[in-house]
Amino acid sequence: MNRLKLALSLGVAFLGVAAIGSASAAGPADRPATPSAYSAPALYDLGNFYARAGRPAMAVLNYERARVLAPTEPDVQKNLSHVRESLGLPAPHPGWLSQHDRLANPNTLYWIGILGLAITGVALLRRRVSSKQPALLAAGAVVGSLLMALGLCDAIATASTLHEYVVMAATAARTSPTSAVEPLFAVPLAEVVHVRDQHQGFALIRDSQGREGWVANADLAPVIPSIGNITGASTPPEAPR
């Protein structure tokens, strides 16, 4: 029994360390952002700046990035919608999961999912070794499972964002990854598209109307910059400092 208590204590200590790690990663609320760091308000402000400067693609890019970090922030949504409407872009159609799951910052939901996993595991272990308070342990397992499912759903919903790109220059989608063929359809400025494939400086995109075509990588900028981005994509300065 002593060993079991030790194991449970270690589990609780691990969660504590994880929570501290999360807090330190987020940083204190009033600390200025460091170079190459992303902050939702700073990205939002940058989006506003570009919107006022008449550069809607940069504005949409920064709003989209702000939306990744603050999906529930109403100002980001409203200004993004305003810029999109001013360009005549159709309203986006996010999936059901994306509409209902985006309750908080993905990183917060990640830690909530981890907490749910820990609660579920500890409740099941406790239930295994003791028959006391069975209702409480069952409730703990259910709550933990729900939190875990929340994190999992958010991970799935966020996965589509990894392939989202903003069109930085109005261009034309083509049937082949070359500029020598006839245009298929026009891709408007600041449109958010999904990249499905890439080939020699061109990306196969799907727009909001479900149309697919090839455009040059240089005309696209990733919403989430990462090592998995297409090569040669536009890399506008985005990091506030």
Place this chain on the structure above:
Amino acid sequence: MNPFRTTTLAAMVVVATLMAGAVQVAEAAATQRIEPTQIGMGESARLTIAASGGDASAISPPMVAGLEFIAVAQSQRIESINGVSSASTSVTYQVIPQEAGVFTIPGSGSGSSPVVLTVSPSNGQGSAAASGGSVRLTAPSARQSALPAGSTRVTANGAAFVRLRLPKHELYVGETIPVDIQVGMRDGFVASLNGLPTLNGDAFTLEKLSSQPQRAEEIIDGRPYTVLTWHSALAAVKPGELALTVETPLTVRMRTAARPDAGFLGEAGLDDLFSDPMFQNFFGASTEKEITVASAPTAFSVFALPAHDRPADFSGAVGSFSISSDISDDKVAAGDPVTLRLRVSGTGNFDRVTTPMLHDVEHWKTYAPTAKFKAEDDIGHRGEKTFEQPVIATRPGTQSLPALTFSWFDPNSRRYVVARTSPLSVAITAGAPASQVVSTASLAAASSNNNGDSPAGYRDDHGLRPDHVVIGSATASLLPHYYQPAYMAVPSFLLAALSGAWFWIRRREQNASAEAARANEFPQTEALLASMEEARAAGDTTRFFHTARLALRGALASQWQVNPASITLADVETRLGASSVTARVFKLADEAAYAGTRLTPADFQWWRQLVLREISNEAMS
């Protein structure tokens, strides 16, 4: 000019001369024009002098101090109207200034008016033209060379040449200089140009060449060439005494048949006509061959940039620049962004013109700058680069933006230059801002009370919701934790720990179950002794010794740390001896079970005492 047309034109001239006799030549009259009339140092203009009559030698290049004239094209035109023939000749010169100023080029014949060329020191925007001879403006501080004609090394058969035209032959590493690459192709001798000119060697870099070069005609040694000119910029990447050649692949027509005797028909001018591969090809006497034509080596002295006095923020810019700065608005509300601009203009390697602009300025929030370059020539050697940095004041009052600095190396003065702009002041108002400033916290509070709207649902002139002044928490990457390898390990580790605990608990439960099973299989000694008493009272010998053997097994199992069921008579005889009480009890238990041995009450009592003593001894040991 089309090679076929040139050849045909020459043949027509000869035929017309032989068959028609003398051509009635109109009275000689000349005109001249120059384009453009305003240029900068390093540029050139084109002067065209046209004269009536078919004699090009009647046209001579003008002589103007400070200007160099290079004949680049010549054309002749013959017209026959109502039986009256007339001819006109024009020669085009490339005019290369050797210094800045306003130059008057005098007329070259009767009826020809002087023309004026204005040469500015750098950008072609000189002062108004003056008349009455050559008027020199204020001399520039450092004399800049134009692009002198490079040495022309024509191939052995005179079919083609490649040459470089450069303003100077001494430069610094990283410095870019304008360069003209010219490929001359003898009309009719060159079948095709098979690629763009390329540099030979790795000590220099060349800006990308256009696929549409300038085309001109040029007479060299009396032979017409079509000259293609690419304007580009050259830069050296390492110091030293270096030589540069440029080469280009061509397909030329080679003569395969014997040339007609020189002096055929007594006309030296016809020699080229019959040597022309066009004629040879017509009679099947020429073939095509791919060759590579290289320019004559051009020597350079390339110097390394001095390490002494190199500014800390030097980014590698080499050239002649000037800077200025301004802001988009000098009076804004707190939280409203203003754009800080830094303009760097001049000539040089603009690809190395970079600046971090402002960092960590008190009472200001700064963002990464963007840069735009506007070239003023074809090669990006001269122009203006503008850096724009959004900045937002976080406190009302008169806030100052510090001076911006930019440093470069000036190859003319051979030293580093550090230029500073003046600090800029911006009046930051606190009340009724253009875009109302609210904190994130207040917005969040308002959102919860007002269905997501900020107070009063404010929107600025652009229809945007206000800025958020508080930056808030920051994260190093926009990539969610789910997809970062370091964070992926956390749930895996937690899951492994929980699984380990689960298996540990399960194994522990299995051990407890086995122990309980063993306990059920071998009752406690007290129960066995009670059973022995019952068997003695009943006179049941078989049950008595069976129970006694179980009790002794239990006692031995505790001592030997083995399973009681595994203890056999052989084990007991080996470890305790065949005559021991325990061994005898094991034997009697078997005999009672199979032979039906019976004991008297006294024997029961005696064996009972022996068994109890053995159990006690085993327990004691």
